[in-house]
Amino acid sequence: MGVEQIVKDFAGRTPLRPIREYFSKRRRLRRLTQQFKEWSSEDQQRLNFYQQFISPGDLVFDVGANVGNRAKIFSKLGAVVVAVEPQVACADFLETAFADTANFHLVRKALGASVGQAEMLISPLDTISTLSSEWVRSVKESGRFADCRWDKKQTVSVDTLDNLIAEYGRPAFIKIDVEGFEEQVVAGLSTPVGAISMEFAPEFLRSTMECVRKLDRIGPVRFQISLGESMEFSLPDWVDAEEIEQALLAVAPTDFGDLYARFDTAEH
Missing domain, CATH: 1.10.287 (Helix Hairpins)
Known part of the structure; x- marks a missing residue:
């Protein structure tokens, strides 16, 4: 030896x-x-897209911030960023990466329909860790993540969007990327905000449709979709709840993307 x-x-x-x-x-x-x-070309493409929603000094919630590839853009646009991330490793990285960034706040929690605790299914691929076992079953059965594992669990604290608004203020933009838990996050919101984005997957559209209906009940709202990481809208115009449901049903089974909602009456 x-x-x-x-x-x-x-x-x-x-x-x-x-x-x-x-x-x-x-x-x-x-x-x-x-x-x-x-700073990469992908970063610049994202900045060019998000600047239609975010101006310097705006408040932005990054729900499911992961390692901050969107928080980075929001901060560059001059926003006050509240990053919500329950995964320990990801939150530790955010704390280090944004240590010298003014107007950045880290919330080491998940968001849901009510305050409490929940069990998070942790994957070695941290971008697909989730609070939704139903989503895991759906994406494995569809083949999208057939070979992935969720072999660890983490008990996380859960808060609501309403409580986050009470603490930090009404955001101009909320990004939600929580791998199938979007319906629960939206259920914790009761008041209009500027705009919202949330990820969708065709095999889990039922949940996305429920988010559309919930947002439509909160106040006058219009919708758009963007496929993949295109950073481009797929529809020629913003549409109402009924029209966006038809557009989502027309998305190819192999595609995924983001749903965007913009409240007509929110202060921005």
Whole structure:
């Protein structure tokens, strides 16, 4: 056994191990943060798209912020960003990546229909961790994520959009990306906001339709859709609830995208 291996084994058997792991994690976070801060053509495309919703000084909620690829854009646009992310590793990264960013607030929770706790299904691919076991069944059965695993669980605190608004104010824009839990997040909203986006998948459209109906009950609202990561609207105009349901039903089974809602009476 070489000297290097002996040292490693010794460190692994002593209190030095937690210290070593701590500094290793810090170095990794710093490296990832540097990569994150680089500006790409995809970042610019997203900025060009989101600036129709967000102006400097606006309040934005990033629900399901993950590692901040949208929060990065919202911050660049001059928004006050409230990033909501319950996954420990993702929230730790956000805390490091935005440590020097003014007007950035991290909420280490999930959002839902009511305050409480819930069990999150954690995937090694953190972008598909979810609070919805029904969504997991749907995307595995469809083949979209047939080979993926959700083999860990995390108990997370759950709050509501209404409570977030009471604490931070009424947002100009809310981005929701919570892998099938959108219906529950929207159920926690009772008042119009500027605009909302939420991810949809064809195999889980029933939930998306419920979100449309719920938003339509809150106040006068118009809808659009964007497929994939195109950062372009698919419809020639904003449409009402009935028309957007027809448009969603026409989406190809292999496609996914984002539903956009814009309230006509919200202050913005």
